Amino acid sequence: MLSCVYAGLRLGVKAQLAGVPIPRNNWYRNGRDERNYKVTVVGAGGGIGQPLSLLLKQNPLIHQLTLHDLSKTKGVAADLSHICTPTQVDFFEGVQQQALIDALQDSHVVVVSAGQPRKPGMTRGELLSTNAAVAMAVSCAAGISCPQALLAFITNPINMLVPIAAEFLKVKGVYDPKRLFGITTLDVVRAKTFIADFMNLNPAMVDIPIIGGHSGDTILPVFSHCSPQFTGNEEDVERLTNRIQQAGNEVIEAKAGQGSATHSMAFASARFVNALLRGLNNEANVIECAYVDSDVTELPFFATPVLLGPNGIKENLGLPELNSAEQDALERMLPELGESIKLAIEFAQTVIKDSNLKQEQEQRKADAIGCSSDSTQLAQNN
Numbered sequence: 001m002l003s004c005v006y007a008g009l010r011l012g013v014k015a016q017l018a019g020v021p022i023p024r025n026n027w028y029r030n031g032r033d034e035r036n037y038k039v040t041v042v043g044a045g046g047g048i049g050q051p052l053s054l055l056l057k058q059n060p061l062i063h064q065l066t067l068h069d070l071s072k073t074k075g076v077a078a079d080l081s082h083i084c085t086p087t088q089v090d091f092f093e094g095v096q097q098q099a100l101i102d103a104l105q106d107s108h109v110v111v112v113s114a115g116q117p118r119k120p121g122m123t124r125g126e127l128l129s130t131n132a133a134v135a136m137a138v139s140c141a142a143g144i145s146c147p148q149a150l151l152a153f154i155t156n157p158i159n160m161l162v163p164i165a166a167e168f169l170k171v172k173g174v175y176d177p178k179r180l181f182g183i184t185t186l187d188v189v190r191a192k193t194f195i196a197d198f199m200n201l202n203p204a205m206v207d208i209p210i211i212g213g214h215s216g217d218t219i220l221p222v223f224s225h226c227s228p229q230f231t232g233n234e235e236d237v238e239r240l241t242n243r244i245q246q247a248g249n250e251v252i253e254a255k256a257g258q259g260s261a262t263h264s265m266a267f268a269s270a271r272f273v274n275a276l277l278r279g280l281n282n283e284a285n286v287i288e289c290a291y292v293d294s295d296v297t298e299l300p301f302f303a304t305p306v307l308l309g310p311n312g313i314k315e316n317l318g319l320p321e322l323n324s325a326e327q328d329a330l331e332r333m334l335p336e337l338g339e340s341i342k343l344a345i346e347f348a349q350t351v352i353k354d355s356n357l358k359q360e361q362e363q364r365k366a367d368a369i370g371c372s373s374d375s376t377q378l379a380q381n382n
C-alpha cells in the first residue's frame, strides 16, 4: 500500500516537473473515488450470477457489490472478497422476501439473473410459470428498498418478464419507464462475433443494432446498419440472422441438459451494467440496445438502441431506417411479440387482483388525494 502511495507521489512530482499539471491525489481518485455505485446481483449464486459477479468485482465504478440468492452467496462472496480490487462485497441469502429487501437497500443498479434456465426442447416462454415470481419479488422489493434504482433483467422470458415487472412497479407506485431494462446485449455480442468471423475482423470493431425482443424471430439484427458495412450477400444475411436468433439453442444443445448460456451472458450483462453506470456517471454517448418501455412501434415494449444518462434512458434512439427485407421481418415479428406482452400483462394483472397488492395501490391513490382509509374501504365495498 505504502509503496503505491510513494509511486503515486513520485509520478505526480515527475509529471509536474515535466510541465504536466496533474491534480494532487490523482492516483488516489483513479483508484478509489470513481467507485460510487452500489450494484446488487439477484441470482448471484447461479451459472450467470457467479461469473457476472466476478466481472463486476473488477468494475472501477462499483464501490459496493451485493450478492443475493436463495443460497450459495456466502461462499461466493467470501471467494470474491479475496480479489485485490477495492470493491466491497457483501451477501444476503434465503427464501424470505426480507433478505431480498435488505440486499436491495439503496442500490443504484439491480441486475437480475435469478430463475430457471431452459432445457433442450423448451421455449423461453415456457419459463414464465417458474420465473414470473422473480420479476414480482424483485419489483416489490425494489419499490421498498431502492425505488430510484435502474432495474435490469437477464431472467427469461425477457419479452414477458419486463412487462410483468412494470405492472408490479406501477402497483408499488414507483414505475419509471426510463429505469427498467430487459438485457438483450448477448444478441449484440453474438452478432459482433459471428459477423467479425465472417468478415475476418476483430469483433470489437463491429457494431450492429438489434431490435425487437429476445427470442427467436423477435431478435432482429439490422444488417443494413452494420458498421463497418456488411460485405456478404442476402443469403449470408439470412444465414447469420438465423444463427443469431437461434444461438441460445446452439449453447443449450451443446450443454446437453446442463443449462443455457452463462459465461457469454455474464460478459454481455457486465458490459450492459457498465453502460448503465457510465450513464449514471453522466458520460456522453453511452448507447446500448435494450428491451424497454417504448412508443417506437405499436407495442408497449420493444428493443432499440437507447442513449443512457444519469436517470436511466436519456433518449430512445428509435428504429433505424430499415430496408424492405428488415421491414418485412419487423412486421412478421410484431404479432408474436405483441401476443407475449399481452399475455404477460394479463398474467400480472390477475396476480395483482388476487393479492392484497391491489388494495395497497388503492390505498396509495386515496392517500394521494387525501382520503381516509375508511373512505377507501367504503369505496371498495361499493
Ligand SMILES: NC(=O)C1=CN([C@@H]2O[C@H](COP(=O)(O)OP(=O)(O)OC[C@H]3O[C@@H](n4cnc5c(N)ncnc54)[C@H](O)[C@@H]3O)[C@@H](O)[C@H]2O)C=CC1
Pocket: 042, 043, 044, 045, 046, 047, 048, 049, 068, 069, 070, 071, 113, 114, 115, 116, 117, 118, 127, 131, 133, 134, 137, 153, 154, 155, 156, 157, 158, 183, 184, 185, 186, 187, 214, 259, 260, 261, 262, 265
Ligand atoms: N437475457 C439473456 O440474454 C439470457 C438470459 N438467461 C436467463 O437467465 C436466467 C438464469 O440462468 P442461469 O444463471 O444459467 O440459471 P441457474 O439455474 O444457474 O441460476 C439461477 C439462480 O437463481 C437463483 N434463484 C432462483 N429463484 C430465485 C429467487 N426467487 N431469488 C433469488 N435467487 C433465485 C437460483 O438459486 C440459482 O442460483 C435463466 O432464466 C435464463 O434463461 C440466460 C442466458 C441469456
Ligand SMILES: O=C([O-])CC(=O)C(=O)O
Pocket: 117, 118, 124, 156, 186, 247, 248, 249, 251, 252, 260, 261
Ligand atoms: O437460450 C436461452 O434460453 C438463454 C438465452 O436467452 C440465450 O442464450 O440467448
